[in-house]
Amino acid sequence: MNETSFSLAGTFQELLASKKYTTIRDVLVTMNPSDVAAVLNEVEEKELALLFRLLPKEQAAETFVEMDPELQELLIKGFSDTELKEVMDELYVDDAVDIVEEMPANVVKRILKAADPQMRKEINEILRYPENSAGAWMTTEYVSLRPEMTVGDAITRIRRTGVDKETIYTCYVTKDRLLLGLVSVKDLLLAQDDDTLISDIMETNVISVDTMTDQEEVAHMLSKYNFLALPVVDTGGRLVGIITFDDAMDVLQEEATEDMEIMAGMTPSDKTYLRSTPWDLFKHRIPWLLLLMVSATFTGMIISGFEDALAAQVVLTAFIPMLMDTGGNSGSQSSVTIIRALSLGELEFKDLPKVIWNEVRTAAMAGAVLAVACFGKIMLVDRLIMGNPSVTVMVALVVCMTLAITVLVAKVIGCTLPMLAKRLGFDPAVMASPFITTAVDAVSLLVYFFIATALLQM
Amino acid sequence: MNETSFSLAGTFQELLASKKYTTIRDVLVTMNPSDVAAVLNEVEEKELALLFRLLPKEQAAETFVEMDPELQELLIKGFSDTELKEVMDELYVDDAVDIVEEMPANVVKRILKAADPQMRKEINEILRYPENSAGAWMTTEYVSLRPEMTVGDAITRIRRTGVDKETIYTCYVTKDRLLLGLVSVKDLLLAQDDDTLISDIMETNVISVDTMTDQEEVAHMLSKYNFLALPVVDTGGRLVGIITFDDAMDVLQEEATEDMEIMAGMTPSDKTYLRSTPWDLFKHRIPWLLLLMVSATFTGMIISGFEDALAAQVVLTAFIPMLMDTGGNSGSQSSVTIIRALSLGELEFKDLPKVIWNEVRTAAMAGAVLAVACFGKIMLVDRLIMGNPSVTVMVALVVCMTLAITVLVAKVIGCTLPMLAKRLGFDPAVMASPFITTAVDAVSLLVYFFIATALLQM
Numbered sequence: 024m025n026e027t028s029f030s031l032a033g034t035f036q037e038l039l040a041s042k043k044y045t046t047i048r049d050v051l052v053t054m055n056p057s058d059v060a061a062v063l064n065e066v067e068e069k070e071l072a073l074l075f076r077l078l079p080k081e082q083a084a085e086t087f088v089e090m091d092p093e094l095q096e097l098l099i100k101g102f103s104d105t106e107l108k109e110v111m112d113e114l115y116v117d118d119a120v121d122i123v124e125e126m127p128a129n130v131v132k133r134i135l136k137a138a139d140p141q142m143r144k145e146i147n148e149i150l151r152y153p154e155n156s157a158g159a160w161m162t163t164e165y166v167s168l169r170p171e172m173t174v175g176d177a178i179t180r181i182r183r184t185g186v187d188k189e190t191i192y193t194c195y196v197t198k199d200r201l202l203l204g205l206v207s208v209k210d211l212l213l214a215q216d217d218d219t220l221i222s223d224i225m226e227t228n229v230i231s232v233d234t235m236t237d238q239e240e241v242a243h244m245l246s247k248y249n250f251l252a253l254p255v256v257d258t259g260g261r262l263v264g265i266i267t268f269d270d271a272m273d274v275l276q277e278e279a280t281e282d283m284e285i286m287a288g289m290t291p292s293d294k295t296y297l298r299s300t301p302w303d304l305f306k307h308r309i310p311w312l313l314l315l316m317v318s319a320t321f322t323g324m325i326i327s328g329f330e331d332a333l334a335a336q337v338v339l340t341a342f343i344p345m346l347m348d349t350g351g352n353s354g355s356q357s358s359v360t361i362i363r364a365l366s367l368g369e370l371e372f373k374d375l376p377k378v379i380w381n382e383v384r385t386a387a388m389a390g391a392v393l394a395v396a397c398f399g400k401i402m403l404v405d406r407l408i409m410g411n412p413s414v415t416v417m418v419a420l421v422v423c424m425t426l427a428i429t430v431l432v433a434k435v436i437g438c439t440l441p442m443l444a445k446r447l448g449f450d451p452a453v454m455a456s457p458f459i460t461t462a463v464d465a466v467s468l469l470v471y472f473f474i475a476t477a478l479l480q481m
Numbered sequence: 482m483n484e485t486s487f488s489l490a491g492t493f494q495e496l497l498a499s500k501k502y503t504t505i506r507d508v509l510v511t512m513n514p515s516d517v518a519a520v521l522n523e524v525e526e527k528e529l530a531l532l533f534r535l536l537p538k539e540q541a542a543e544t545f546v547e548m549d550p551e552l553q554e555l556l557i558k559g560f561s562d563t564e565l566k567e568v569m570d571e572l573y574v575d576d577a578v579d580i581v582e583e584m585p586a587n588v589v590k591r592i593l594k595a596a597d598p599q600m601r602k603e604i605n606e607i608l609r610y611p612e613n614s615a616g617a618w619m620t621t622e623y624v625s626l627r628p629e630m631t632v633g634d635a636i637t638r639i640r641r642t643g644v645d646k647e648t649i650y651t652c653y654v655t656k657d658r659l660l661l662g663l664v665s666v667k668d669l670l671l672a673q674d675d676d677t678l679i680s681d682i683m684e685t686n687v688i689s690v691d692t693m694t695d696q697e698e699v700a701h702m703l704s705k706y707n708f709l710a711l712p713v714v715d716t717g718g719r720l721v722g723i724i725t726f727d728d729a730m731d732v733l734q735e736e737a738t739e740d741m742e743i744m745a746g747m748t749p750s751d752k753t754y755l756r757s758t759p760w761d762l763f764k765h766r767i768p769w770l771l772l773l774m775v776s777a778t779f780t781g782m783i784i785s786g787f788e789d790a791l792a793a794q795v796v797l798t799a800f801i802p803m804l805m806d807t808g809g810n811s812g813s814q815s816s817v818t819i820i821r822a823l824s825l826g827e828l829e830f831k832d833l834p835k836v837i838w839n840e841v842r843t844a845a846m847a848g849a850v851l852a853v854a855c856f857g858k859i860m861l862v863d864r865l866i867m868g869n870p871s872v873t874v875m876v877a878l879v880v881c882m883t884l885a886i887t888v889l890v891a892k893v894i895g896c897t898l899p900m901l902a903k904r905l906g907f908d909p910a911v912m913a914s915p916f917i918t919t920a921v922d923a924v925s926l927l928v929y930f931f932i933a934t935a936l937l938q939m
Binding site: 053054055057178181182185186191192208209212213228230245246247248249251268269271272273275276279280282283284286287288289295296297299301302304305308309311312313315316317319320322323324326327330333334337338340341342343344345347348349351352353355356358359360361362363364367369370374377378381382384385388389392393396397400404405409411426430455456457460461464468 | 513649671703704707726729733738741745753755757759763766773774775778780784785796798799803809810814819820822835839846847851858884888914926
């Protein structure tokens, strides 16, 4: 797909240069809005406005929604008031709100001025809900039916009002704005008789969300129930909007990206990689790097504390990286597994004892296998092949015992910290590799020097 | 949701014990299939079959699809042939295939015997496609229309055949099985005139996938275009099936989980955490732990090679963990960012020079800030507060120079390896924290000892 869009941008640039507007338009109208947006993202500023103006009205609005905020802002600034109004008239309310949220104040003012009064009212209402809540994310353009309508009435109503609705396939049955039930277009079409009452075929056990429900929870519910849309109700049970599956897909993707970024010790970013400047990347990465560097002071202090022992047995130093890395890897495995399970709703805090017991048994197996393998490797590689005389059997034993204990401690820390974080209301993803590694480093070094001092009579 | 399901299981168990079957049934019919499945996952084996038999036929089949494979197997084994046939008759082909793929051979035999001949044929056809391909994942139950039909004919056809279709909302227009176009139910309902020909209103520029397209690519396309369904065609352009948005959501979630598992050094697992035994967890975790432990031999060898230098300046050892961890963290930040961008299709191999140049500039800023902060920290904490006389200004300089270089190398390795892996046809996610950490450890130690030997005249 990307390959195609890329060469297309070049073709369009050539066609623009030779003023072949009809050809461009003929090609554009065959394309899907998100593919047009991809091409527009590639061209120069002055070509952008030219190409955009070649799009038919409805396709222009749909393409506009798919574009990057920077380009949207650029286009709006270049629009005449009439052009802006034309785009606004074709937008769904939720898309208009998304755009408004990304624009600077002066652009927002122009957008709201260009919107018709009804839309302006709805945009302002949605803007009042907190970011990432269902209320801020919903659209107010749904099909509502009354319970006393017949199937025939309902189909007539859909035909009359459906063109501007985000989805017509799930219709909501309300009375005095109270959500009573829902009926799908499939139910309407498959109904035996056009005179059947909506109240007789509607599904009354409706799963809905509150305006304040977090968008991630809404997305998980849509995915769990395989719904096309979820209704959003206010505290009085009155229907105020709907959220559709396509928005849920985007949220699920963004949420996974965010978790991965946090797990790798970064603050999450909204920008795609190629749109991020080095300064953007720097800002999102430096805080954790600094924090973790400073917290490594403790590991340094532990090593300094055992400086004399290390000077006597320098060979012990050679195994520090292996012990720290294996500990860190073991801990990350547990923490990432738990963080993902928490985020998918597969685990709750009450499962903690079961989780710890699972991890302890896993760690026992992994620790045993690693210790034996490590003993073999040290004896074979370090002692026999490399012929290092200071690698004695006792040294190998110290290393392998430390390894087994470190794996155990790492797995317990790795599974416990994310669950505790969640319980305390923090994001569990913070408790991933970088954090666990730093914690496990200190523990593994303490264990190492303690066992070494005891067994090697230092 | 979980809370509710959990207490419900207890309620059902009590109601079962007092044989209040009507009450149970009254409650069950109000519930959504995936919530019923959650309750059934909680109860005992003998109660499971009892509760399942209380469900009305259609709800039973929908619930069956949402249950864990182990419980499905258990239920099938307890079914009479008639019961199995009843469930099979209500299943969509793609769901039946999913179940068949999870069952042992003897259960599969019974399932295929219970399916009607048409469904058996379709199941067998789908089973022939490779796992994770669009062909293996599609359903054959779509609405097809002919171009010469009128809107009225089309609506009649949907009303007659729609009940067994996975979705009726996107209908595909075919002639001799060739895919010519598509028309949505919205288009049909909003058409001005029932006599309009389908060929006049159908969208002819249809985006479709091939039977061999990877399921992840299909899911990304559904998400990108906000489609309800994508048509699957064979090499001759003949329509063979469709893939719907709800399956795409599941794939996007699974794919993100899989990437996270691989990035944390685990082989991906299909089971949820609470259904995994310690043995499952062990199997998925030990290979990478062993591999990375053995590869740490190199770091050990580097330290052994500089043993004399370390014995002379034991203070250098105290900074090894900090250098290794900061290098590892810097590298993971870059690699995870790049891996995610690759997986979302935001980056291609041709962007490599741009990516490296981005990372070099980011690393220059991060390295400079970290080096200055580290110098300050060493001077203040290690020298002044802790009063360690062996921490000289020269030692601090050696550490900080190493830190800056390590960050630079780590970021370049971290962004390059995933892109190379992708180019060579491997999964880029393998090139995440554990792998990068091991690679960066060796580099940072070599730089450290090289600079130390040069500046400290060891």
